[in-house]
Amino acid sequence: MRLLTRRKIHFYLLLAGLVLTSTTKLFAQDSPIRVAVFKGAGVGPSANDLMAALKSTGGQKLEVIRITVEEIRAGKLAGVHVLVHPGGSGGGQGRALGEDGRKAVQDFVSRGGGYLGVCAGAYLATNDYPWSLNLIDAKVVDKQHWARGTGKVKIQLSEKGSELLQEKGRELDIHYAQGPLLARREVDDPKVPNYESLATFSSEIAKKGAPSGVMQGTSAIVRSEYGTGRVLCFSPHPEMTVGLHHLIPLAISWLVPKKP
Template structure:
């Protein structure tokens, strides 16, 4: 890049301050039209609920449940201009069932044409944060939030009481609870995974059949198909809604076995979309990850979570990126990207694993969608496998960077710490708040990342080197002397957007997470002046 990475960025992005403080001052161009929310937040409880004013046409009015406690969580409300059914959706009852919580959070951003949508994405915050089924510190059924709604007694205090207050105040026409099982019910009857559980009502059973058919149409493996079950478990919100309040209810159960989170979240979205459509609410498309009611605050980051991503790589990347502060980080797979879900995001991130595997998961159409996303102004961040994907000399490459991968036959160079050295641009762009901010050379984790050189493709911008490899790993027959002096991190413009590739792993190196945080600022779409 003849002008250098920082030539344009000085005018668009401050290089001082934390990511959170920078984002406060930034106006980020969005690639979808989103409505600016009129937000009213109030504590939930009998008196507070009575004070909530719900005007026809209001997009969203968040409520706060269990305010001031460790269980504090948000309930979003979308009210359409046209009358229609009211549906209450709850996710995250059990902390080791994240797909329901994530899906409910995405569904809360949807629009509807008729009726009212009430969504509690993270019902059991302490359990979700601990990654365990029960609320920490509470044993037996006392810690199981989905056993807190007995048919013959009072609803348990805490979040359960406030969830029931929602039922009593809004009197929804339907209650839907999103869960996960540990195995496919069709193969293992001890688990309710991959099932639709309807209350004992003829219409509920008929609608459950339609939900079942919609999800099963997307499933290839017979042993992973959803089955229809009857009668939610005693003590559950769904069971109490029907038998205590006469409100039809349904539980959707995905399966945590085998499939990545983004896959299970998509199944939940499809199931909920089918029910809402059948009930006449006219919801956003099932492929919608971030809808018109999503917050406009901060960066929107999509982390690839499909085949080819290393075990735990997407989760670690999400964890590190969320430390940046005001970021909305969601996991997407190839199906989501082919459905053009990237249109709602600012940056797409491909973590470690297999570059060819991720390319295959994207497919030709998904790779085209990513290339178009960056060309139109989006950002691309590739780490290790994602760096291979960004290069231009594989048949499956995205071709975002004017970089060839060399010594390809020795890609298994090894894993461990490798010395790297800043360039001037690299230090200015990436070093702030990192443990390497005051040194020239430092060590970073490496695991078979690409060795890059300039491809000199005339249609591509020259990349700028931000870090050089100074040390090397040369295992499994790799020759000595190839790695030192080659780029470790590069960046370049691509169309109206930008791409950056890390051969090593800052997200696996304590003290270097800030390199990724700072890269987001440069990669995020720049403000485009109105013509």
């Protein structure tokens, strides 16, 4: 009788442990992804479109806040999963961060954080300027004509890009506003991770004296890993394109991999 009682007690304790473990995992999976959108010098009005895209995510749980240079330098990135640098001026944002702020962003990503750069934020992620974050080993093609105009362009998704962004058609029409034309360097930088191209430009904008025949074939969407973190950059603006707002939360999902 005593043996039976002990077995029952052991069974109920084991069952309670399994329930507790399952509940803990459920709460962990249901916890919102904390996203911080940079707020400061160099940020343009498209940040409002980005915020709207992040807040209209359907079933995905995102907790979206704004974060300043001072907060980044003070270590506030420790409380978020993904940092977003929106459109505007890459140089303006990079110089506003300063050396200490840029180092804080690099450390955040290296330790497992996610970085999403859109347009100016993609410029910022490269290792091609003194104010760059050096998160991806990429040069900006035709810097002289960076202000090449705005408008709709076509991009061609790679197989992995189509899978990640859940787009059955490989070609998309998307709003472009003078984002970087990304390409690989002739000489590899061993200190900075190489990127994977998820989409290339299949049409071009060549206004304001920019030469034609340069934009097509350069990378429009790229991703990489940096330390234990992840980086994804859009040169064009899905958040400003009707029907493509959902690409932003999908990018966020990839930046925060699910734990087993």
